[in-house]
Amino acid sequence: MANVFDLFDPFRQSQVLRSKGDLFSAMQKTMTATDGEIDAGSAILTVLTTAASRQSERIADGHSRRAEAAVETARSLMDKLRAAQAEGKLHTDYAEYLRDAWERTILTMDTLRKRGDIFLAHEEAGCPPVLIYDYDVIMDGRDLPYPSNYMLLKILPPDGVTIDDARRPYIIIDPRAGHGPGIGGFKADSQVGVALRKGHPVYFVAFRRMPEPGQFLSYVTRSEAAFVREVMRRHPRASMPVVTGNCQGGWATLLLAATNPDLTGPIVINGAPVAPWAGKVGESPMRYNAGVLGGTWIPMFLSDLGGGIFDGAHLVQNFELLNPARTLFRKYTDLFRDIDKGDEAFLEFEKWWGGFFLMTEAEIKWIVEQLFVGNRLVKNEARIEPGRPVDLKAIRAPIIVFASHGDNITPPQQALNWVAETYADVNEIRIRGQRIVYMVHEQVGHLGIFVSSQIAKKEHTEVASTLKTIEALAPGLYEMTIEDVTEKDGHTHFTVGFAERTLDDIRALGDGLDDQRPFAAVARAAEVQAQLYDAIVRPVVRSLVTESGAEMSRALHPMRLTRALASSSNPAMQPVEGLAAKVKAERRKAAAGNPFLAAEAFWVQGTETMIDFLRDSRDMGYELYFHSIWGSPWGRAFGRTHEARRTLKNQNELRGLPEVATALMTVELGGFCEAVIRMLVLMAENRRQVRRDRLERSAHVLTRDEPFRSLGAERRAMIIHQQTLIATFEPERAIETLPLLLGDRNERELAMQAVQYIAGDTEEMLPTTVVLLQRFREILGLDPLIGNVSRDPLSAPAEVPPALEPAAMLETVPPAAGGTAKPRRGKPVSTPGGEG
Template sequence: MTPNFIDENNVKWLFGTEATQAMTENLNAQPATEMKELAELFGEAATTAELLMRSATRQGKSISEEHTQRVRNQMEDLSRIAGAMAKTGNGLAEHYATYVQDAAKRWLLTLDVLRQRGDNFVEHEAAGCPPVLIYDYEVVVDGRNLDRPCNYQLLRIVPPQGTEVHDWKRPYIIIDPRAGHGGGIGGFKTDSQVGVALHDGHPVYFVNFTRDPVPGQTLADVTNAEAEFVREVQRRHPDSAKPVVTGNCQGGWATLLLAATNPDLTGPIVLNGAPVQPWSGEVGKYPMRYNGGILGGTWQPMLWSDLGGGQFDGANLVSNFEMLNPGRNFFAKYYDLFANPDGGKDRFLEFERWWGGFFILNEAEIKWIVEQLFVGNKLVKNQAQLEPGQTVDIKHVKAPIIVFTSYGDNITPPQQALNWIVDSFTDVDEIRIRGQRIIYMIHEQVGHLGIFVSSKVAKKEHTEVTSTMKTIEALPPGLYEMKIDSVEGHGQDKSFTVSFAERTIDDLRKIDDGREEEAGFAAVARMSEIQSEIYDIAVRPVVKSMVNPALSETMRKLHPLRLQRSLVSSVNPFFAMLENAAQQMDPRAPVSDSNPFVQAERLWARMVEQQMDFVRDARDALYEMTFLSLWTNPLAVDFGKPQAIGRTLKSETELRALPEVEMALAHMSSGGFVEAVVRMLVLMADSRGNVRRDRLERSATVMTQDEPFKSLTMDERTRIIHEQTLIVTFERDKAIATLPDLLPNKKDREQAVKVVQFIPGKIEEMAPDTLELLQQFHKVLGLKPVTEDVLEDPLKKTKPSTAAE
């Protein structure tokens, strides 16, 4: 303990008895306070040490295991190739001559493909970088003509010949990411999101954007335009349900902004690989989230925007993406083309047409994205404002939210896609109270682009989201994980068994390995604000004075990503000659895979890629440990505490006091057949914890195709489900006890319990809790116990008397 050097008697003589007592208490308490602060300091230091140890251990283990195995495989291949060469003997020279001849042809063909890529780039740039959709389309609304103009457009996808779509079916609107590239990735393959929706007969619309933004446009203008797009789609399809809006990556959080600021506008929203909680991740993985702390915060895009004459070049974002995997982006994709220039040509050019389309953002747009989202994390903290006074609250979203994420996504890992739910809601009860349905799926392997392109491993998820959408809205409010349990059939006849498992906020927390490192991001956010202020006052005037439009345009054209394409094109006389040379070359007969020199070439390529991957992995480990050392130490954490404060979460007592809860509980005994059936279905869903798709489809059939439910509008149906969910959540026992008040007529009681029993199916397939609850319904309603199956829809034959009344 810290000794007390103040003599109590002297203090008493100077200040009196009361003052002495007060000062003595303060002095005696001081050591305890100091010890507490010291303990907190040691605790924070221990946390930093633990994070560094965890990072070093995981990174070291991952690097060691992966690269040791890859080197071992290479040594085995090298030994096998050497042995094959030794056995070949005199034929080795012939194999070599054949290989050299083929390799020379492949070099020529590869260079010619790169020339074609350059020509495509020049042509694409000259055309203004139109969307890379493989489907025909027509422009429905041009955002440049709206009251608040922006460079966004609403496109209607023209169905291919032989594909029939129905205007009465729910439309799909797809919003692609505007993160450096152009639009079209959600529909540049037949098995993409567009293709899946068209195949199911749904009208499909696409939100595109032109290369150059309208001067002065902001993200508020963009959100306003997207809302107008949704209204136009609804005007075109008055007999259909509200459209599904699918957002990819950056388009995902843009979709969330749209639904939060226009809560009554959209149908279900789908967020694919959307980084809504950008601070989150897993220690030892996902280095991209550390960019703000290592490369600088908001001042960086401010500087690049000033150099661009008030516009930010999206090619800079693409460069960041390429640096995530330099082995693939700088070597392997080119070697794959060289290894098979004939068969790989079309695929290479198709992807590069999108990857090489670089788009522009206004300075206000990129600053909002960095300041409010990626560095500031203000959207999740309920602090983000599209416009002064217009705070965006995620809790305002009324439509079902479907989140698709993957462990194989190194740009938007599951933690970034899902932790916003943890930070926004107290528990699942609050999700129910708010009337929200949040459904998520986690794939094990598919990468970031595969989520949008709908690669084979992800296609079944997109198919199931589309075909199950109509049944998702029949779910009671809550948090669910959508799982594809089994697959039957092949090809076009393939079908999936889907279930929806109820989940809790704690289930989402288990996906993460802890969030201690996020305190460092708060420190980065505060430092970013200081840096941007200093830049704005001291540096920006100097930079702007040195920049003119000609210089800005020259810098854009000389960007390395543009330069490598424009130089290797027919604009360059040297490469212009390649076209004739490639056409005059004799047809290439691929060398056999058994040729030892072909095998040696492939081994060399694997070794080069492995070495580049090793450098990348070492860089990522250093990157992460540097961030943790700089920003998670006690001083930095203390510095960042003002920015670490999240949104205030309401307690259970506060949630119960919400007006909508009090209103629902006050009308517990009000209603009739519809309210009684919905309440019993909510109770059953609550007891099961897992809902199979066949049962959900039966529930959706009853709720949408049978009277008296059929006459309800979607909003009325949603309101009743929400109201009954509130009653079940807060007063479960009374919810059951008051069922007779809703069903005074015996005939209606019998009809209602038959409808409810029809949903889970056969008695032998029911969970014990479900059967027990059904028996409880019968008992409280004064009916005989359940003994027989109800396998046909009772409402198809008769109508409840309350409906007729």
């Protein structure tokens, strides 16, 4: 280290550039930094060009097709008008249409009046859940040590439905994203309905409109944990409950499971935005809002205007602006055009859509700061309360994720990328004993995931019926596939499979991380803006807001005001009810072939196209503006401190984890149970695919047959985890040491019969799987594979020698490649990591 005299002595100063080598080193460092900036700039330029290309191509293709269709429609319309004129009916048709349109206008206004009345009555009642089922309030969060506005409801089964309290209970957590609770059960074909029809007890986590004073998000998590404990207490003979979280209820479920890893059974998260920075260039416009419209300070400001309360109507308004053609125009024109079909479905949905709920400023700030802007949950930096970090790796329950490519609020990348950013690779998922299963729908929209009857009948039904077998999967990452097979007795029957996936499969859903770098600058800017607002602006705003002024701001919010003004409380709307009754009594619809009805449809379609064009142009402008500003050299430098991702372990570090070391020390220890499970896991590794029928056989053997039944769920899960680690890190030793786990020949033969029964018909196996079975028999000193096992050998009658396969269990099958004729078994089935 130089001293003060060295600083002014060129011959002794070590830091002065006095040689060509030092000068070259400095130049090289500068050039390296310049290259880095050039690469970063090139990456952002690629993002910008890709965004512009994809957006403009989608706009051009989509709207050119719509324009071509509009031209054809216009030609057809003109032909109809000419034909009507030629027949001398044009004036008559126009008069008929005017009368029909006027009557439909009155009926539509009456429906909007009904909506307004329902809205005011719903508000007056405190916005109770919109569930169509009766329920009892089991627990109230405001009575807990950390009070919250959440409640636990027990759904009462409708007539004709019998509930078995010994079956696994379901707990459904609805989103608190501006709306009220009930979206998971306001139709018969819903998440609640699916579980009830299968005889499961169903509980629903609801919430009141107004939060408790001083409520934090951690209080909500504590309340939900208390609810789960109460459900477990009520069903001591049942398996641990399934917890289903919709949208924001999905990441709330992850918080619950991460902070209480001992509480839940499988958790299902539907359309949950867990990794909000993720997305695809040219798509996912909602993720740019914070960088274009403002960050954390905006909800802070809106909360101050509300007297410390954030109005959920702001969130609902944001959702509507995301697709204005649908929510602000087409929803009402469809009602107007189809008013003769009734308004029940419209009013049913609007009752939920128009129920606006409130949050404390602390809650909305946590959500925006920790999740949507800061992305801290994925980066393992989130704190649900001081000294209580949230680590998603702590979750031990199986996780089922449902996402859709048609979801523009929570695209698949936001629902799934947290997996790739939390674990180093699939081996780490296995090391931690985790099972993550995901499904990606091709078309359904965000609300359709929770509301669509078709989704309830298919995806949610299959998830519900498959959950009992998912716990028999070996730890790992799987994609659940549902394929239509047959239509029988009015019901569609499906084949369900589980394909092993890697983290690269999840990453392939997006465009990498280059497009996410600007979000780091937005996160830092949001922190700075929030601090400036808190120090300079907030004291002034709070001094100007009164309690009555805050209440007035909520009452005058456009989402509430439009509904209230259309209600019967408005004197101008009072005559509408009588007019509507008269119209219904004297209704004369226009003829279906009236050309002016076609002109009306043409106008509606054209207006929707125009609004969609403006929306698409806005989204493209948002995206290009976002990357141009926050992806600039200044933005990259500003956000560099917030770019760090979660540190992931490398392969050597994974192998050195205590769980792996402990498991590998037991490779030579164990007995019949360990040997059977090890062979099943090895076969799963070999096959990479699991069908549900085989998984069901595995679940049956491992839970109902001795000696597995006596193990209990926790011990059985521990053995599956342990043998998965052995099979993953030491597959050869896992096979070579099998004879040490199985004593005599009879025990070895019985173990192989159990494995083969679960694996299924050798004709349906891959050749490599058959080779592996042959190798097991060779290592164990048994005769070569000669047949298929047709029934469960562990449940065979006691008088049948366990080492011998009854003749009734075998029938001849064609020889395998290079082999001899083999017995044949009938129908195929599964393994806990097994055959597909």
